[in-house]
Amino acid sequence: MIKRYVAPYKKYLGESVLMNVLSAVFNIFSFTLIIPILKILFNLDSSVYSFIAWNDASASFKDKVLNNLYWFVSQSIIDFGAGTVLLVLCLILSFMTLLKTACYFGSSAVMIPLRTGIVKDLRMQVYDKVLTLPLGFFSQEKKGDIIARISGDVSEVENSITSTLDMLIKNPILIVFYFGTLIFISWQLTLFTIVFAPIMLWIMGRIGRRLKERSLEAQVLWSDTMSQVEETLGGLRVIKAFLAEKKMSERFDRVTGKMRDKNIKVATRQALAHPVSEFLGTMMIAIVLWFGGILILNEHAPIDAPTFIYYLVILYSVIQPIKELSKAAYGIPKGMASMERINRILETENNIKECAEPESLDSFNDCIEFKNVSFHYEDGCKTVVDNVNLKIHKGQTIAIVGASGAGKSTLVDLIPRFFDVNEGSITIDGKDIRKVSIHDLRSIMGNVNQDPILFNDSIFNNIAFGVENATMEEVIEAAKIANAHEFIVEKEQGYDTNIGDRGVKLSGGQRQRISIARAILKNPPILILDEATAALDTESERIVQEALERLMSSRTTIAIAHRLSTIRNADEIIVMDEGRIVERGKHAELIEKNGYYKKLNDMQSLA
Numbered sequence: 001m002i003k004r005y006v007a008p009y010k011k012y013l014g015e016s017v018l019m020n021v022l023s024a025v026f027n028i029f030s031f032t033l034i035i036p037i038l039k040i041l042f043n044l045d046s047s048v049y050s051f052i053a054w055n056d057a058s059a060s061f062k063d064k065v066l067n068n069l070y071w072f073v074s075q076s077i078i079d080f081g082a083g084t085v086l087l088v089l090c091l092i093l094s095f096m097t098l099l100k101t102a103c104y105f106g107s108s109a110v111m112i113p114l115r116t117g118i119v120k121d122l123r124m125q126v127y128d129k130v131l132t133l134p135l136g137f138f139s140q141e142k143k144g145d146i147i148a149r150i151s152g153d154v155s156e157v158e159n160s161i162t163s164t165l166d167m168l169i170k171n172p173i174l175i176v177f178y179f180g181t182l183i184f185i186s187w188q189l190t191l192f193t194i195v196f197a198p199i200m201l202w203i204m205g206r207i208g209r210r211l212k213e214r215s216l217e218a219q220v221l222w223s224d225t226m227s228q229v230e231e232t233l234g235g236l237r238v239i240k241a242f243l244a245e246k247k248m249s250e251r252f253d254r255v256t257g258k259m260r261d262k263n264i265k266v267a268t269r270q271a272l273a274h275p276v277s278e279f280l281g282t283m284m285i286a287i288v289l290w291f292g293g294i295l296i297l298n299e300h301a302p303i304d305a306p307t308f309i310y311y312l313v314i315l316y317s318v319i320q321p322i323k324e325l326s327k328a329a330y331g332i333p334k335g336m337a338s339m340e341r342i343n344r345i346l347e348t349e350n351n352i353k354e355c356a357e358p359e360s361l362d363s364f365n366d367c368i369e370f371k372n373v374s375f376h377y378e379d380g381c382k383t384v385v386d387n388v389n390l391k392i393h394k395g396q397t398i399a400i401v402g403a404s405g406a407g408k409s410t411l412v413d414l415i416p417r418f419f420d421v422n423e424g425s426i427t428i429d430g431k432d433i434r435k436v437s438i439h440d441l442r443s444i445m446g447n448v449n450q451d452p453i454l455f456n457d458s459i460f461n462n463i464a465f466g467v468e469n470a471t472m473e474e475v476i477e478a479a480k481i482a483n484a485h486e487f488i489v490e491k492e493q494g495y496d497t498n499i500g501d502r503g504v505k506l507s508g509g510q511r512q513r514i515s516i517a518r519a520i521l522k523n524p525p526i527l528i529l530d531e532a533t534a535a536l537d538t539e540s541e542r543i544v545q546e547a548l549e550r551l552m553s554s555r556t557t558i559a560i561a562h563r564l565s566t567i568r569n570a571d572e573i574i575v576m577d578e579g580r581i582v583e584r585g586k587h588a589e590l591i592e593k594n595g596y597y598k599k600l601n602d603m604q605s606l607a
Helices: 003-032 034-042 061-080 082-109 112-132 135-140 143-185 187-194 197-208 211-234 236-241 245-297 305-346 408-413 438-443 459-463 472-481 485-489 508-522 538-552 587-593 596-606
Strands: 367-376 383-393 397-402 423-428 445-449 526-530 556-560 572-577 580-585
Touching (some): 003 034, 003 082, 003 112, 003 143, 003 305, 034 082, 034 305, 112 305, 143 211, 143 305, 211 245, 245 305, 367 408, 383 408, 383 580, 397 596, 408 556, 438 445, 445 508, 472 508, 472 538, 508 538, 572 596, 580 587, 580 596, 587 596
Parallel strands (some): 397 556, 445 526, 526 556
Antiparallel strands (some): 367 423, 572 580
């Protein structure tokens, strides 16, 4: 699952393998010097060695290597003295250890770009996927859960999987080299040792079997925690107004308490890895020490005492990479649980598909037409838009009105393909919007919503959002048309003023005028207004409405209206109820019909 993210960083894997091989080789040869050092210190060797030619077939390769090494050491003792040879051996031991540790550091250092690169690529892939998913996906998912997957789950992958990649490369190499050395020294003792290895691995597997399942449960609870934090930050005003601080605190305490209990179980199993492997490793050393010691004491051992000590050193060295592999065996299931949650986003199918060879749509010249359009959300419980037929000609202002839940916003969302129709079709200039480029389709439309969507950035960047290489002059001109320039220049930093999260530093009317200026700068031929003045006070509404009228001039406008007073001059008013068009016409005509529209109008007049 993680392999596809490693591919761009293959060169780092190769460098790490090379460094780990060198580290193992230097480690083995540095410990080899223990044998002659012990023999010199304790005067254990009275044998007389003579050099064996490398092409001599009468001796095995192992015998030739060991004999010639001992011959060289004994000859050096004769020539230079035991003290000098001991000093040289100690210096060589130190130098080999320096090379070993340098290679060990290098093997870890070259993995850092790989680890950080994988995490960055994974986070970017999740973020890019979120940007491409249709709006329908987010109506079914909690924002806090998505945030948790981008932050917590990706971090868990970093901690549990990518941090073990160097272990998965280094430790098998060390194990192979060390076991090879053990077999080279004494295959009989090594065969005896291998008998206990499967027992050790079986016990470690039993302990970690349920770790992945519990880790997945813990990550789900982490998502619930993030969701509640996101809800709390967005609803602080209501929480304080209804004195619900204690209730929210208790609710948060329950979620975090459940997460703590799951994390305790996961962490306890992880904590078992080191002591269990330490105990089993020591048991193995003790058994081999007992078995080999008995053979040496009875003079039946295939190796002498100094070589047996070297054998134990190498055996102990092989235990450390086995322990680290056991840690990886614990960490990887925990990370894989997070990876599964990330993949639920990455593998989510986008049902807003672009045609393989889309038609271009670089302008709007004639009309938008709804032909028998019906739509329902994925749950399919209710038809939100029911058999709508509507034609909007270029230059017209069409207003859509109706009670909450009548399907007004959904109908308009079908035009830029935020959702796709279930039945019927929508065409622009005779082209089915499902067969044109999504980029082209949305590039000819501008949106102004009831809740202005602004970003934590400067006023300039919010107005220029989505317009490449916009100049200051163009931004100022758009702001003037939107009645925003006056309040902007009153700010200390003018157009460079940061407006805070979602424009919190601005009033509602100011935020809406920034949103209108953004639409003006884009200069789209089709304008969609979704109750753009519904949330404003009377004074702000007047200023914003004036800006909207400038924006709407010479454009095709589709306006969802809450206040009927703002759309009396529309070319046509579409009245919707339960997904259907129940009335249509100009304001005066609909009043004369004395139907549903007049009822809405009378209710607002009374209000």
